[in-house]
Amino acid sequence: MRYISTRGRAPALDFRGATLAGLASDGGLYLPDAWPTLSQDEIAGLGGLSYVDTAVAVMAPFVGDALTREELRDLCEHAYGRFAHDAVTPLVQLDHQHWLLELFHGPTLAFKDVALQLLGLLFEKFLHGSGDHLTIIGATSGDTGSAAIDAVAGREGIHIFMLHPAGRVSDVQRRQMTTVRAPNVHNIAIEGDFDQAQALVKAMFADSDFAGRFRLSAVNSINWARLMAQVVYYFHAAVRLGAPHRPVAFSVPTGNFGDVFAGYVASRMGLPVERLIVATNVNDILHRALSEGDYSQGSVVPTATPSMDIQVSSNFERLLFDLGGRTSLADQMAGFEATRAMRLTNSQREGAARLFSSARIDADGMARAMAWACERAGQLIDPHSAIGLAAAREAAGIDPATPIVTLATAHPAKFPDAVERATGQRPRLPSRIGNLFDREESYATLPAEIGAIEAFVAERATPRG
Ligand SMILES: Cc1ncc(COP(=O)(O)O)c(C=O)c1O
Numbered sequence: 001m002r003y004i005s006t007r008g009r010a011p012a013l014d015f016r017g018a019t020l021a022g023l024a025s026d027g028g029l030y031l032p033d034a035w036p037t038l039s040q041d042e043i044a045g046l047g048g049l050s051y052v053d054t055a056v057a058v059m060a061p062f063v064g065d066a067l068t069r070e071e072l073r074d075l076c077e078h079a080y081g082r083f084a085h086d087a088v089t090p091l092v093q094l095d096h097q098h099w100l101l102e103l104f105h106g107p108t109l110a111f112k113d114v115a116l117q118l119l120g121l122l123f124e125k126f127l128h129g130s131g132d133h134l135t136i137i138g139a140t141s142g143d144t145g146s147a148a149i150d151a152v153a154g155r156e157g158i159h160i161f162m163l164h165p166a167g168r169v170s171d172v173q174r175r176q177m178t179t180v181r182a183p184n185v186h187n188i189a190i191e192g193d194f195d196q197a198q199a200l201v202k203a204m205f206a207d208s209d210f211a212g213r214f215r216l217s218a219v220n221s222i223n224w225a226r227l228m229a230q231v232v233y234y235f236h237a238a239v240r241l242g243a244p245h246r247p248v249a250f251s252v253p254t255g256n257f258g259d260v261f262a263g264y265v266a267s268r269m270g271l272p273v274e275r276l277i278v279a280t281n282v283n284d285i286l287h288r289a290l291s292e293g294d295y296s297q298g299s300v301v302p303t304a305t306p307s308m309d310i311q312v313s314s315n316f317e318r319l320l321f322d323l324g325g326r327t328s329l330a331d332q333m334a335g336f337e338a339t340r341a342m343r344l345t346n347s348q349r350e351g352a353a354r355l356f357s358s359a360r361i362d363a364d365g366m367a368r369a370m371a372w373a374c375e376r377a378g379q380l381i382d383p384h385s386a387i388g389l390a391a392a393r394e395a396a397g398i399d400p401a402t403p404i405v406t407l408a409t410a411h412p413a414k415f416p417d418a419v420e421r422a423t424g425q426r427p428r429l430p431s432r433i434g435n436l437f438d439r440e441e442s443y444a445t446l447p448a449e450i451g452a453i454e455a456f457v458a459e460r461a462t463p464r465g
């Protein structure tokens with residue numbers, strides 16, 4: 001399996017190379033050069049398999065010969081052995097049509113753990129014996145940060161620098177990052193929003209002097225391996241609900257378009273996905289893009305769903321590339337980067353509309369969905385999952401016999417105030433999180449300027465040998 005860049009100017013890499021690189025050297029994102037497919041019989045054969053066995057079956061074609069099947073299984077067993085639920089990603093029924101796919105049973109209580117627990121192990125495996133040092137630069141609007149830090153804290157040969165927007169993540173989210181004491185973990189609060197943090201990360205990769213001095217890698221969903229691991233739970237959920245003999249729709253609370261793009265990949269691999277509902281909060285660039293063709297960056301409005309407070313959705317580039325017959329997006333993306341606005345072509349819009357629909361959910365809609373899940377099914381759900389559920393409940397044109405699965409992307413206890421406001425109940429942090437509020441925090445606060453961030457990194461990271 002070879003990986004090619006959406007901008008067509010970076011060398012094609014194998015799975016190991018694409019995982020360690022994170023972002024392509026031309027600023028593009030890596031994708032497999034062709035989608036592997038599973039036949040209907042192969043999908044039916046996933047029924048009854050454990051999460052680990054499903055993961056190996058779905059990911060093996062992407063991994064190619066970078067790992068043996070036994071090595072891949074071993075890594076999956078390690079990664080998913082840390083989850084607090086035997087089913088890893090259990091399904092919960094809300095009513096005759098609506099289901100929740102609980103993705104938050106990992107160590108840091110968000111769906112990011114599903115991919116990042118594996119990615120941490122992949123980094124370690126691929127670096128082993130090479131003498132190389134990796135400098136991971138990441139941006140977080142709340143959840144990627146703690147999941148990535150948990151996955152690599154204390155690992156040899158790796159430094160991680162995680163940028164979060166100062167004051168714009170929940171207390172639990174911030175403390176999950178800033179109370180981790182490991183010499184290779186460096187937290188930076190930037191004076192700006194998530195989009196600025198993400199732009200700084202990409203700018204560091206694009207700075208050839210800086211990228212030449214350090215071996216940079218990414219833990220955000222710009223790294224293909226993140227998405228690959230997320231494809232697995234679409235298969236695992238759908239076969240439990242009757243796939244391939246019955247189609248399934250998914251509603252996905254969306255920010256960087258990574259999680260829902262993983263659903264698109266599952267569909268390209270042959271999973272009968274009836275519809276992917278892209279659920280946004282009021283930071284609605286994706287809803288505007290999918291419903292009106294207007295992909296223009298507004299300013300980020302802080303909300304009770306901070307992890308989705310994003311107005312530039314990196315992985316949308318992957319979709320446009322695939323829909324457009326895989327011709328380079330270098331010019332279209334250069335235009336967007338210059339003007340912060342882009343109109344989708346008719347063929348891009350029509351292509352997307354075949355599988356995707358979208359909804360913009362405001363604070364009231366979110367609160368109503370939390371209250372409904374609590375009253376209807378006794379479930380406390382987090383505000384991000386509630387955005388997905390609200391969009392699922394208002395989706396039109398889906399056969400009532402088709403299950404709609406909302407991805408529950410975070411544990412409600414990460415956002416106790418919003419949950420309590422909507423339901424009158426205050427969720428408690430699971431005991432595995434420990435004494436989060438008693439631990440000391442440590443982080444630097446820096447301006448959203450590349451010079452300041454690079455200087456901070458350069459003082460602490462290990463340069464290439
Ligand atoms: C809890 C939660 N829900 C939803 C999202 C949006 O996912 P994506 O950025 O993959 O679209 C995020 C952040 O990524 C998140 O942390």
Ligand SMILES: N[C@@H](CCOP(=O)(O)O)C(=O)O
Nearest residue numbers: 140141142143144220221307
């Ligand atoms: N919502 C994310 C933002 C980054 O998204 P990623 O999936 O690209 O890492 C977060 O919570 O940090």
